[in-house]
Amino acid sequence: MKRALLILSGVLLAAQPAWAEIARIKRATGVTSIERGAGRLTPSPGFQLQPGDVLVTGKDGQLSLTFIDDTRFSVGPNSRIAVDQFDYNRTTQAGAFVTRVDRGSLAVVSGQIAKSKRDAMKVRTPTSLLGVRGTRFIVEVPK
Amino acid sequence: MIRRTIASLLLVSCLSACATGPTLTLLPSEEGKQGAVAVLEENGKPVDYVVTELNSSTNLSGRPKTRAINPDKLNARRLALLQALPPPPVRLRLYFQQGTTRLTPESQPGLDFLKKEVAERPGAEVQVTGHTDTVGKVEDNDVLSERRAEEVVKALADLGIEPALLTAVGRGEREPLEDKGDNYASPANRRVEVIVR
Numbered sequence: 001m002k003r004a005l006l007i008l009s010g011v012l013l014a015a016q017p018a019w020a021e022i023a024r025i026k027r028a029t030g031v032t033s034i035e036r037g038a039g040r041l042t043p044s045p046g047f048q049l050q051p052g053d054v055l056v057t058g059k060d061g062q063l064s065l066t067f068i069d070d071t072r073f074s075v076g077p078n079s080r081i082a083v084d085q086f087d088y089n090r091t092t093q094a095g096a097f098v099t100r101v102d103r104g105s106l107a108v109v110s111g112q113i114a115k116s117k118r119d120a121m122k123v124r125t126p127t128s129l130l131g132v133r134g135t136r137f138i139v140e141v142p143k
Numbered sequence: 144m145i146r147r148t149i150a151s152l153l154l155v156s157c158l159s160a161c162a163t164g165p166t167l168t169l170l171p172s173e174e175g176k177q178g179a180v181a182v183l184e185e186n187g188k189p190v191d192y193v194v195t196e197l198n199s200s201t202n203l204s205g206r207p208k209t210r211a212i213n214p215d216k217l218n219a220r221r222l223a224l225l226q227a228l229p230p231p232p233v234r235l236r237l238y239f240q241q242g243t244t245r246l247t248p249e250s251q252p253g254l255d256f257l258k259k260e261v262a263e264r265p266g267a268e269v270q271v272t273g274h275t276d277t278v279g280k281v282e283d284n285d286v287l288s289e290r291r292a293e294e295v296v297k298a299l300a301d302l303g304i305e306p307a308l309l310t311a312v313g314r315g316e317r318e319p320l321e322d323k324g325d326n327y328a329s330p331a332n333r334r335v336e337v338i339v340r
Contacts, residue, residue: 026264046267047266062227064227064229065229070232070338074228076224105221107225109231122183125165127164127186129183133193135170135177137168139167139168139203142164
């Protein structure tokens with residue numbers, strides 16, 4: 001019985017659209033990569049991001065991207081930024097969005113998710129947790 | 144006296160340049176609007192601190208403190224970061240003739256506008272959402288709204304936009320712009336809404 005439940009929950013997990021597109025890369029310059037699970041991919045304009053992806057830039061690296069809720073990111077050099085959670089309902093325009101800035105710099109113009117509910121969009125740094133209330137801002141995490 | 148001057152000079156230069164921990168820079172929106180960012184946790188402990196001062200910098204380690212910055216004198220790194228933000232998505236409504244998937248003549252030029260926007264945006268994504276007015280059955284309007292969206296997708300593909308960039312959905316009569324009850328013929332509601340990101 002227990003095994004049957006485990007198998008069932010496995011099926012349910014597999015049924016979630018984990019592959020759904022959440023953002024598209026608009027620009028990638030210098031050394032950049034996207035870490036997805038154990039893999040490492042090279043982004044170019046049109047590259048589709050998935051929840052859990054990690055944006056990594058080298059010394060001269062820069063990435064620009066727009067999410068499906070209209071949130072826009074610009075990632076500076078020497079950065080490591082993870083999209084830990086991105087749930088968005090295109091119909092209700094509500095969702096939850098958690099980004100983690102491990103190092104480097106990130107400029108943000110928030111979109112529909114931040115508008116949908118107080119602190120629906122969060123940004124984590126190594127020392128703090130931020131609640132985004134609809135705005136344009138920069139987070140910098142020096143090494 | 145001299146020693147004190149040097150000490151205060153050091154302090155001043157440190158305030159402006161010695162931001163060793165994570166920082167938050169809050170700026171007005173591109174339309175100049177107010178925004179805010181709350182600091183919810185600091186070193187694992189909940190805090191209650193909301194940054195509302197635009198053009199300000201806040202340290203994110205230790206007790207948060209906010210100070211004003213001059214938006215005309217952002218350092219090169221921050222300036223480059225802001226300039227690299229993608230352009231804001233554009234939205235356009237296209238209207239249809241009653242009960243059909245034919246665009247109104249006034250909406251026809253909108254297709255060329257969309258083509259131009261897509262061409263100027265590397266890595267573009269185009270979302271097309273169809274709507275109807277409330278004349279007729281709900282189920283029929285679901286079908287009609289989806290056909291309208293598909294018609295626009297086809298027209299855009301015919302103009303040379305790569306089909307892989309285009310998605311179409313229909314919302315039927317559920318989201319009227321003009322809400323006047325059932326069986327109301329509304330040119331404003333017979334539309335597709337296109338977002339180019």
